[in-house]
Amino acid sequence: MGIYGQDWASYQPAQPNTAGLSFAFVKITEGMTYTNPEWQSQRDTARAAGLVVGYYHYPDMTHAPETEADHFLSLAQPPPGEMLCLDWEGYDATNSAVPHATQLAYKEAFLRHLKAAAPHQPVGLYCNLDYWQNIDTTGFFQDFLWIATSGLPAGQPGISAGWLFHQYSSNGVDQDYCHLGSTAELRSWALGFQPTQTPTPQPTGPAWPGEYLSVRTPMLHDGNVQTWQQRMRDRGWAITVDGWYGPDSASICRQFQQDSTAHGWPLAVDGVVGPDTWRATWQRPVS
Template sequence: MPKLRIKKSRRLIFALLFLLCLTFGAWLWWREREEALNFVRYEEFGIDMPVNYSIHGIDVSRFQKNINWAAVEQMQVERIHISFAFIKATEGITRQDALFKQNWQKAKKAGIVRGAYHFFYSTRDPLKQVINFQNVVQLEAGDLPPVLDIEVHNNQPPAVIRSTARIWLEEMEKAYGVKPIIYTNMHFYETYLGEEFDRYPLWVAHYYQKERPSTQRHWLFWQHSDIGRVNGISTTVDFNVFRGDSLALRKLCLP
């Protein structure tokens, strides 16, 4: 092989190695940044907040009573303000949250990205639970996907919980054309759901500990506190973060 070709090959190899090292270094920097979780106390919100995340939200039900959504949206402390809200809609086959409709309408009017959740029972007919949700919730473009709140086993074996949850999730995906979000804690997920549900976006409950949810399973939302405070709400409220930026949050919503 001529010397010129050898020199060119060496230069190409060195360039590729340099790019590889650069890429690996960037990945390490991102990983360290992701792993170095930092909580900061915000007295205005009444809790320590994980400031590694830029998108913050709440979840509410009738227990938060009448909410002034304009005040919720207008509250901002440094870079933290409420960008999204999950709102309880239904439970089981017959129950509807008494304040859902007004929360649903006023959250949108205030400019907060909204999502609706259903509290699920594996002891109830999953198709009737689908109907209950769809009769109450009118999802629109810009809303978050429907949420399956599944956190009680009611003495049912994992196989029953998986089969009933699967029906609810699949029916919702057919109806709205997006994968529903699963809300639960990691113990319940790993014990009663498992890998076959890994294709669904996960909203994980994990609070009272200043560390991320202990799981290799990718999650999108993290409920990190249930004792937060925000203007416009007279009670304590659950606080969440979204694992992404505002563009990723919008992309997750219904088209």
């Protein structure tokens, strides 16, 4: 069980080989001044192959984390189902000189700010074992942890935290493992951060009054007619709300019945407001 992926930076080609992969993380930014020149082509290659796509940012922890998070997000602009990640490590001279407490504070602030700015995307943390064990003290990784323990078997990173991704090799190109069972399962998880679409409730309306509204002699005039006319007017029909059911009301009724039938609400086109037409008057969505 489990699926495999890679993470790409400018060291990799613009169109990496995607055979056997389910996901790919693409480096976009480093600090405030560097952008991976291949990232868009790498992203498009991953998308075209049906991979689940993630993006990561390598920090300059002498900067404000909020500023770097905003810069990263402004370029990534991920659609639903794509991931965002902080590559939290400091192997360069600038970051290695930053106190550990400052590095930890940067991580916490970056992740929280990025999540607030992109609440419907999975936001996670990448770090190596040294950072996880010796610099981190909170265990906070926002939505997912991507842990690097190269040299250990895929899926056996040697930590007890609830990781989702494991970078198990960096030979040539970084190789990654996800413990979910399929590409579809990972995509479903990533899409699960989108807000639930709640259908707009349609008004049920008053119960049919038991009276067929139709043209007759003498002309029908009562409150039921007026109630129906008002609802039709609310739906956008140019009808006079006077309580009289005459030829004009019958004509509009027939037009409504024809339109309803054409839109999947089959009604008898007879100009008579019976129980089915009455119900459709309130319950059929306004188009």
